[in-house]
Amino acid sequence: MLDAAGAAFADRGFHGASMDAIAETAGISKPMLYNYFGSKDGLYVAYVERSGQALLEAMRGASDPAEPVDVRLRAGVLAFLAYVDDHRAGWSVLYREASAQGGPLAAKVAGLRLSIARMLTAVFGDEAFAHAFVGAGESVANWWLQHPEVPRADLAELLMKVAKPELPRTRRRRT
């Protein structure tokens, strides 16, 4: 049911998506939406939260602490790209909301971004670079939405290249 909302939000934006339309798409009645989520904001937050959690967990799960840092980074990047590929709507909403700085809704997304940036700050040791990397990733992901023919691995490689100058020298593994 959140999926219907997500599709609407991704399609027409928060303001453009009417509760009437969402309810109809979801095949339920408007009062039910309000029963479950309390308000339009509530519904939106719920959707964004779910998407954010899913993305975060996907990335966390992909990272094996036993591995060296570049391997882990690549795994995270791949998980990120996989999420984008599998959840177009979710990513779309997250990305769009990532820049909306007003409203109480943006806080959730800002939190997600921060979580990811913090993970990356641990990797890079530089907060600003971590944000740059996040931005690069988001931008590439979004560009990908319009060039789906590009294989996922290429993009991962691209992002690894962006990261290279800041990766610690342990790059060459011991084997």
Add this chain to the structure above:
Amino acid sequence: MLDAAGAAFADRGFHGASMDAIAETAGISKPMLYNYFGSKDGLYVAYVERSGQALLEAMRGASDPAEPVDVRLRAGVLAFLAYVDDHRAGWSVLYREASAQGGPLAAKVAGLRLSIARMLTAVFGDEAFAHAFVGAGESVANWWLQHPEVPRADLAELLMKVAKPELPRTRRRRT
């Protein structure tokens, strides 16, 4: 007069800014807004267009074709950061709209992004990397809005580091 609209848009977003409020802030009557811009969309597009043109020109003007590529890139990066610093509202709206992929409004911003990306594609020789770089720049710029104490030059250096792996080997200048 566009400035009043821009301030409102940056402050409350496109939907949050009512024509009433814009007209009052601009010290003008609503029918005049319609006379000049035709519609709310028209006003928004006009503002975004002006901001985009300004940014684009700033970046173009900074780039001296006689210089080697890394120098030109750094100049462009600096021009970009200068624009962000001097036009908070304009940048805010551009960045926010950069992710809204629906609606006829986004086309203009997409166009701007494309212009910049094309400039960078010429530099890097790789479209995807150019987009990654644009995203990194945007993200850093946005992060900067909340960390204004960081000097502009540091961010420029940071972005140059991101660009390094893809810069042609002409990196070591002849002179």
Add this chain to the structure above:
Amino acid sequence: MLDAAGAAFADRGFHGASMDAIAETAGISKPMLYNYFGSKDGLYVAYVERSGQALLEAMRGASDPAEPVDVRLRAGVLAFLAYVDDHRAGWSVLYREASAQGGPLAAKVAGLRLSIARMLTAVFGDEAFAHAFVGAGESVANWWLQHPEVPRADLAELLMKVAKPELPRTRRRRT
């Protein structure tokens, strides 16, 4: 169970009291309310009717036909005041509804008022005066809700004074 409804009605008015709230307060499920009373109007009417009957019976029971008219009047007045004192919620709803002349609900209350007025018309011999007396009683009762420290007997005396000019000369009892 009517009591819960009565409390809600007295507290928030007919429209302000939602069936949800009433059901919850009554510790019962909404469909049960509908099973017993058919509709919100039905519930309201039932409550008002019960309150009205109770008031009417209290006043009737207080009046001993063997007594002279002023004694009976005073007894009725006292019974009325006792009812108000003991059933704040009931009185509150009755009084509020006494003035709402629209809707099918008001008919019930109008009926109650009429019953009382008729009793008093028998006493006074003047319908208009009877209504004046009813209004005086209601108004005093309502004023009393905010001045509970005034003893009941004082108000009874007050109302007897209002009635005096219209009481038949049998005022001086034979015994």
Add this chain to the structure above:
Amino acid sequence: MLDAAGAAFADRGFHGASMDAIAETAGISKPMLYNYFGSKDGLYVAYVERSGQALLEAMRGASDPAEPVDVRLRAGVLAFLAYVDDHRAGWSVLYREASAQGGPLAAKVAGLRLSIARMLTAVFGDEAFAHAFVGAGESVANWWLQHPEVPRADLAELLMKVAKPELPRTRRRRT
């Protein structure tokens, strides 16, 4: 324009009167109502306030301080009855709201009632009796709405009779 609202309120009560209906009856569009009164509550308050002021002024204007107290009282009573006769809707709403103790709207009417009661307390020297008299007046006025054939003077006489027991002995004028 307030008159249309008044008619609707008198007819169907506050909740029963929809802004749509009021606007249509008033021959203007809904947004205009909001432009002038801000909200439904605002409109209601405005109407009640106007009615209350009119009633109060009518009663105040009728009372010549040079006259003895019973003459002034009768003049006030007549002014009251005249108002009721001439402004059915206004009176209807005032009377209905007089008993609604909840909500911020009731404050206005409570204020009006208090103003009148205070005038009468000055006459009678007894607050409770003043309220009784107000209630008698209201009730008679309301009864009158359904018995319009009764001449105004009769009701005035009736109310004077109610007041008699409490009027100071100056009742017999010096000439």
Add this chain to the structure above:
DNA sequence: TATGAATGAGCCTTCATTCAT
């Protein structure tokens, strides 16, 4: 019998947009 879950209908409110002046 009793209820959780569901809904049709309607209301207040706002906003982009346009006349009449």
Add this chain to the structure above:
DNA sequence: AATGAATGAAGGCTCATTCAT
């Protein structure tokens, strides 16, 4: 050229009311 006044259309939200269990 400029505006105050006016509106059609739509959106969020709630509520009395009913099935399916």
